[in-house]
Amino acid sequence: MSATPSSPISPSPAADSGGEPLELAHRFPGVRDGWARFDGPAGTQPVDVSIDATAEFQRSGLIANGHGPFPMADACDALEERVRAAVGQLLGADPDGVSVGPSSTAMAMRVATALARELVEGDELVVTELDHDSNITPWTLAAADAGATVRMAGLDPATGRLPVEAVLDQINDRTRWVAITGASNALGTMPDLSPVIEAAHAVGAHVHVDGVHRTPHRSVDLADLGCDSYVTSAYKWYGPHAGILWMRPERLQALAVSKVRPAPDEGPGRIELGTPSFAGLAGIEAAVTFLLEVGLDRIEAHERTCFARLLDGLLAIDSVTVYGPHDLVERAPTLAFNVAGRSPHEVGIALAAEKIAVWDGHYYALEVMKALGLDDSGGAVRAGMAIYLGLAEVERLIVAVDSLS
Ligand SMILES: Cc1ncc(COP(=O)(O)O)c(C=O)c1O
Incomplete structure (x- = not known):
């Protein structure tokens, strides 16, 4: 099934956030190559001043x-x-x-x-x-x-x-x-x-x-x-x-x-x-x-807007299983998911071919994967927001995952 704008989480994520989008990608030399970097939970790109x-x-x-x-x-x-x-x-x-x-x-x-x-x-x-x-x-x-x-x-x-x-x-x-x-x-x-x-x-x-x-x-x-x-x-x-x-x-x-x-x-x-x-x-x-x-409150608002759309988009794809909560309550903008019929590593490789960086496996969260019963099947794909990502990158990820169905 195609991901649609209809949303179990927030019909209008931008309205939900209460914050303006952050336009900060230009401060990160590492994201000027066209890659959508959802690998922030493993490590972010350094900011220019750093x-x-x-x-x-x-x-x-x-x-x-x-x-x-x-x-x-x-x-x-x-x-x-x-x-x-x-x-x-x-x-x-x-x-x-x-x-x-x-x-x-x-x-x-x-x-x-x-x-x-x-x-x-x-x-x-x-x-x-x-x-x-x-x-x-x-x-x-x-x-x-x-x-x-x-x-x-x-x-x-x-x-x-x-x-x-x-x-x-x-x-x-x-x-x-x-x-x-x-x-x-x-x-x-x-x-x-x-x-x-x-x-x-x-x-x-x-x-x-x-x-x-x-x-x-x-x-x-x-x-x-x-x-x-x-x-x-x-x-x-x-x-x-x-x-x-x-x-x-x-x-x-x-x-x-x-x-x-x-x-x-x-x-x-x-x-x-x-x-x-x-x-x-x-x-x-x-x-x-x-x-x-920049302020952590503004970062939180921006990431929440983008993450709400990511969660909505992935939940709307029938072949995708999103692990963890299907809501925005008390969570960082990071999720783990799998696509039916594909190993997490295959999904990671397919997304990399679209210049989208995600992680796959257990990311050292060994007990989480055991508790989810994923420890023997390659874990899950992980995507996380960072402040240099916006809704455009989120849409790219949703479309790319949808095309794997
Ligand atoms: C939640 C969490 N704790 C600890 C670590 C380990 O951090 P470091 O690489 O600085 O040892 C990581 C790294 O991914 C992490 O995500």
């Missing part, structure tokens, strides 16, 4: 190292401080808790490795089926090292959502940490974090939130949210490849991190191993400034 800032810093002569006796070293120190402040502003969080490393997985693994030294037999950790494996395996490894137990909160495969009760049921007075996603990188669903954080804190446990898929799509206020630790990856929000950990400063200070002796004993530097990528830091600073200038 690319320029990275190159400028490398050309400037300011590349040195921190804590030296000459002005270029001071410039490196100042850049680090500015990045902590900028990220603190983006996340609504204390800048003294911001540390930067190669990836969110690396930062989660560092935290978990340190945590293993605190845990004792009988302690429990809670993880969820909705999470990317980088928010599961670090904790299961830590628990295995310490003889602690891991409890897994199950998602509801019918809705693609993680019910709050499913997480609360796993929390008890032996719980030490709860690791939960801010948004699924496969289905887009965003769990209700506040009751989980409240319940964990009530038993003296801490909460680590994987904010990698949430940060590019929603404004975040960690002071308000109240979690203890949070990761986000700058390359998912138009910056360079880097992972950022925010941890409540006093909690970070207490963490038994692995570090070399001369590295700082205090502050976020204690979990940052070795010399940072100063060029990368310059790119992060510029990407944060860009995001704050």
